[in-house]
Amino acid sequence: MSLNPAESNDYEIVSNHHFAEIRKSNTSGQKMLFSLSAFLEGSSISPFSPAFISEKASYLTVQIANKKHIALHPYFLQYINHGCNPNCFFDTSTFQVFALRNIAVGEEFTFFYPSTEWEMANTFNCYCNQPKCIGVIKGAxxxxEEILKNYKLSNYIKSKIKYRQRKLKRA
Ligand SMILES: [Zn+2]
Structure with a gap:
């Protein structure tokens, strides 16, 4: 989730990770990841790999398959929060985070949680203030589908949608 613009200066820097830094909001206590580099649309921001794989989702995991949820390595990528107008994407086929549009130095990284999460363990209300904010975030x-089609989705989420379409046709 992004912060309200009024709060955007109200944070402290927690730690530095070459191209990014973790900041913590002084008002909400929420941690966020901000870019320290500029990235061009389509370029790789960081590779990632499973720190471990779990059958169950948590609020920190990324889903790669049915009952396969990974904790992120490097760990600081877990502070990329949800946004309904995301600037990055976790590609769970190539294990790269990449830029969905040009990202400037000092911009907060966000990704669309339902682009990888089918059914989320922890649902929450989004307050990203984007014009097309979808509100309650529970998973893809x-x-x-008319909303999902506006987003880049993982191959796993695409396969879940296709599977559901086939089931609906048979019913
Ligand atoms: Zn939103």
Missing amino acids: AYIP
Whole structure:
């Protein structure tokens, strides 16, 4: 989730990770990841790999398959929060985070959680203040396809949508 613009200066720097830094909001206590480099649309921001794989989702994991949820390595990528107008994407086929558009120095990284999460363990209300904010974030399974089609989705989420379409046709 992004902060309100009024709060955007109200944070402290927690730690530095070459191209990014973790900042913590002094008002909400929430940690966020900000870019220290500029990235061009389509370029790789960081590779990632599983720190471990779990059958169950948590609020820190990324889903790569049915009952396969990974904790992120490097760990600081877990502070990339949800946004309904995301600037990055976790590609769970190539294990690269890449830029969905040009990202400037000092911009907060955000990704669209339902682009990898089918049904989330922890649902929450999004306050990203984007014009097309979808509100309650519960996972791709709960979002109409006409909204999902506006987002880049992982191959896993695409396969879940196709599977559901086939099941609906048979019913
Ligand atoms: Zn939102």
